Amino acid sequence: ETGVTQSPTHLIKTRGQQVTLRCSSQSGHNTVSWYQQALGQGPQFIFQYYREEENGRGNFPPRFSGLQFPNYSSELNVNALELDDSALYLCASSLGGLAGASGEQYFGPGTRLTVT
Amino acid sequence: SQQGEEDPQALSIQEGENATMNCSYKTSINNLQWYRQNSGRGLVHLILIRSNEREKHSGRLRVTLDTSKKSSSLLITASRAADTASYFCATGDTGTASKLTFGTGTRLQVTL
Numbered sequence: 001e002t003g004v005t006q007s008p009t010h011l012i013k014t015r016g017q018q019v020t021l022r023c024s025s026q027s028g029h030n031t032v033s034w035y036q037q038a039l040g041q042g043p044q045f046i047f048q049y050y051r052e053e054e055n056g057r058g059n060f061p062p063r064f065s066g067l068q069f070p071n072y073s074s075e076l077n078v079n080a081l082e083l084d085d086s087a088l089y090l091c092a093s094s095l096g097g098l099a100g101a102s103g104e105q106y107f108g109p110g111t112r113l114t115v116t
Numbered sequence: 117s118q119q120g121e122e123d124p125q126a127l128s129i130q131e132g133e134n135a136t137m138n139c140s141y142k143t144s145i146n147n148l149q150w151y152r153q154n155s156g157r158g159l160v161h162l163i164l165i166r167s168n169e170r171e172k173h174s175g176r177l178r179v180t181l182d183t184s185k186k187s188s189s190l191l192i193t194a195s196r197a198a199d200t201a202s203y204f205c206a207t208g209d210t211g212t213a214s215k216l217t218f219g220t221g222t223r224l225q226v227t228l
Contacts, residue, residue, distance in 0.1 A: 002158070002160075004158075033215060033216070035216075035218075037156075039156075041220065041221075042204050042206075042218030042219055042220050042221050043159070043204075043216075043218045044218070045215040045216065045217065048215055056209075056215050058215065088156060090158060090159065092159075092216075103147075103164070103208075104149060104161045104164050105161065105216060106161065107151075107158040107159040107160070107161075108158055109157050109158040110156075110157060110158050112156075
């Protein structure tokens with residue numbers, strides 16, 4: 001167990017709807033990263049938050065947005081859901097800084113999102 | 117996009133045998149990490165090797181890194197049925213955002 005929790009575990013949404021996924025980071029970690037993992041693929045980086053500010057973004061459209069709270073927990077919001085958004089969404093916490101200390105990350109169990 | 121490829125895509129061995137997985141990447145890196153994933157759930161960190169290191173050991177795991185060839189290998193010795201999982205390499209970015217770029221993964225099946 002990594003101490004990183006995510007909710008909900010599973011979610012089914014309809015195309016065009018909006019969804020919010022939540023992540024609680026491991027105690028003492030100030031950085032949260034979100035990844036999307038399609039079936040049979042490796043995870044792809046969505047974005048990262050460090051001390052409540054976005055600190056890097058992957059190749060995802062603006063309808064993917066996020067927040068980090070003072071307790072370092074985080075939310076991932078996806079608007080106007082598309083069928084291709086169906087995936088496992090993983091959050092990972094780490095201890096980082098603006099210099100980008102790329103250390104090991106601790107992953108949560110993921111949220112399985114199905115868009116119909 | 118994926119950073120690179122992992123080879124093989126799938127590997128089936130018997131318990132007690134060694135398993136070797138290879139990973140190639142495309143850009144300069146800060147570090148390379150290996151993760152394990154069981155049944156499409158969360159990833160578990162196995163080992164991290166920095167760009168200035170060539171080999172690292174952790175228990176039954178041995179990782180090598182060749183930055184000139186942009187490749188890494190993960191060796192699991194004396195495999196067990198519990199090692200059955202997908203294994204991913206991930207490279208740590210040298211830029212200001214500490215993001216991981218994952219490979220496509222190797223599915224390892226260890227049979228009794």
